[in-house]
Amino acid sequence: MKVVVAKDILKANDQIAADNLARCDRAGTYTVNILGSPGAGKTSLLERLAVHLPADVKPAAIEGDLATSRDAERIQALGWPTVQINTGGGCHLDANMVAAGLDELNLEDIDLLFIDNVGNLVCTASYKLGERLRIVVLSITEGDEKVIKYPPMFQRADVVVFNKTDLLPYTDFDLQRAKNDAKHLHSATEFFEVSARTGAGVDVLADWLVHQQAQWAAASHR
Amino acid sequence: MKVVVAKDILKANDQIAADNLARCDRAGTYTVNILGSPGAGKTSLLERLAVHLPADVKPAAIEGDLATSRDAERIQALGWPTVQINTGGGCHLDANMVAAGLDELNLEDIDLLFIDNVGNLVCTASYKLGERLRIVVLSITEGDEKVIKYPPMFQRADVVVFNKTDLLPYTDFDLQRAKNDAKHLHSATEFFEVSARTGAGVDVLADWLVHQQAQWAAASHR
Numbered sequence: 001m002k003v004v005v006a007k008d009i010l011k012a013n014d015q016i017a018a019d020n021l022a023r024c025d026r027a028g029t030y031t032v033n034i035l036g037s038p039g040a041g042k043t044s045l046l047e048r049l050a051v052h053l054p055a056d057v058k059p060a061a062i063e064g065d066l067a068t069s070r071d072a073e074r075i076q077a078l079g080w081p082t083v084q085i086n087t088g089g090g091c092h093l094d095a096n097m098v099a100a101g102l103d104e105l106n107l108e109d110i111d112l113l114f115i116d117n118v119g120n121l122v123c124t125a126s127y128k129l130g131e132r133l134r135i136v137v138l139s140i141t142e143g144d145e146k147v148i149k150y151p152p153m154f155q156r157a158d159v160v161v162f163n164k165t166d167l168l169p170y171t172d173f174d175l176q177r178a179k180n181d182a183k184h185l186h187s188a189t190e191f192f193e194v195s196a197r198t199g200a201g202v203d204v205l206a207d208w209l210v211h212q213q214a215q216w217a218a219a220s221h222r
Numbered sequence: 223m224k225v226v227v228a229k230d231i232l233k234a235n236d237q238i239a240a241d242n243l244a245r246c247d248r249a250g251t252y253t254v255n256i257l258g259s260p261g262a263g264k265t266s267l268l269e270r271l272a273v274h275l276p277a278d279v280k281p282a283a284i285e286g287d288l289a290t291s292r293d294a295e296r297i298q299a300l301g302w303p304t305v306q307i308n309t310g311g312g313c314h315l316d317a318n319m320v321a322a323g324l325d326e327l328n329l330e331d332i333d334l335l336f337i338d339n340v341g342n343l344v345c346t347a348s349y350k351l352g353e354r355l356r357i358v359v360l361s362i363t364e365g366d367e368k369v370i371k372y373p374p375m376f377q378r379a380d381v382v383v384f385n386k387t388d389l390l391p392y393t394d395f396d397l398q399r400a401k402n403d404a405k406h407l408h409s410a411t412e413f414f415e416v417s418a419r420t421g422a423g424v425d426v427l428a429d430w431l432v433h434q435q436a437q438w439a440a441a442s443h444r
Contacts (some may be wrong), residue, residue: 118341
């Protein structure tokens with residue numbers, strides 16, 4: 001009997017993710033994987049970011065959900081090219097699904113591609129999709145101990161965005177503790193504090209993202 | 223090549239879950255599987271429930287987490303028999319892990335056993351553990367559209383507990399919409415509205431749980 005082990009599945013996924021990355025590189029598309037719990041505010045953050053992106057940066061999104069096209073409808077309303085991927089109950093996007101999503105987009109016309117992953121603080125962490133940057137959105141209302149309780153997610157995060165900071169006064173969330181724990185898991189992690197509801201702090205994140213994309217584009221001689 | 227399909231894994235799991243259930247039945251232990259997103263407030267709810275359980279009902283808990291024993295320490299502080307299961311990165315508890323947890327408990331001395339699952343609104347839904355009752359904790363701050371976006375979880379819920387109702391004024395969560403959507407997925411679902419932070423509504427849930435356990439015990443001629 002042959003047993004399919006997770007490691008082999010992940011190896012196959014990583015190969016397709018590398019293909020996705022190469023494809024985006026050829027097209028000049030900088031891809032950002034956005035991860036977090038259900039309701040962390042991933043889609044709301046994209047809606048707010050849209051306001052702060054300069055006119056010459058062309059965004060798009062791939063929306064991952066078990067069911068419905070609610071999130072894609074929200075992003076499409078921003079005027080962005082949008083693809084909805086329904087996993088049919090699956091708990092994460094994989095590189096294969098994203099490859100199918102890329103087929104539906106005109107990458108040559110996209111500078112910043114956001115992949116709005118399934119709400120899941122565990123399984124999504126293991127699957128590379130072909131992204132240049134990985135952002136974990138952690139909402140204040142989830143509690144500051146989530147960082148140490150879900151280490152794989154934070155070990156692999158380039159950026160942690162603390163969302164729902166407007167609710168900080170009503171919780172006992174300790175931002176410094178969460179940051180310390182995240183740094184302990186991955187010393188290079190960048191932090192941003194935002195409220196997708198009020199818009200606070202989203203401009204700073206938008207500027208930083210645009211800068212990352214521009215630096216990458218310059219380094220690739222675009 | 224043999225491909226191990228999810229259905230077979232779930233079938234094997236269901237058999238072990240049936241064994242767990244029979245084992246708890248023999249001991250007179252009514253078992254409750256508590257599910258929800260990271261930070262929904264599952265452990266906080268248990269802490270509050272502890273206050274409202276009558277002295278003659280003996281509780282215990284199995285705590286499931288990827289890492290740390292934070293939650294088990296919180297429950298142990300209540301004086302409950304407690305077992306921590308670390309999944310080592312795994313995204314859900316399965317019946318096998320719970321069987322190992324049952325080995326560590328004196329079931330004959332436990333009336334109500336809570337299984338505090340890994341924070342995950344997707345994967346945990348598929349795994350029966352041997353429970354008599356399945357409670358999904360959904361926090362107000364996650365957003366009311368989570369019900370239709372994560373249907374497998376709500377199709378299999380006996381009870382939905384809306385938590386963090388103290389934050390209702392600061393969100394646009396529509397309780398009626400969430401209940402309608404949940405009823406559409408599973409018409410027999412019971413609803414409770416609580417704040418594990420302030421304690422509001424937890425007494426009603428505690429009374430109902432104790433009543434369920436007593437009814438079940440009476441029906442089993444205990």
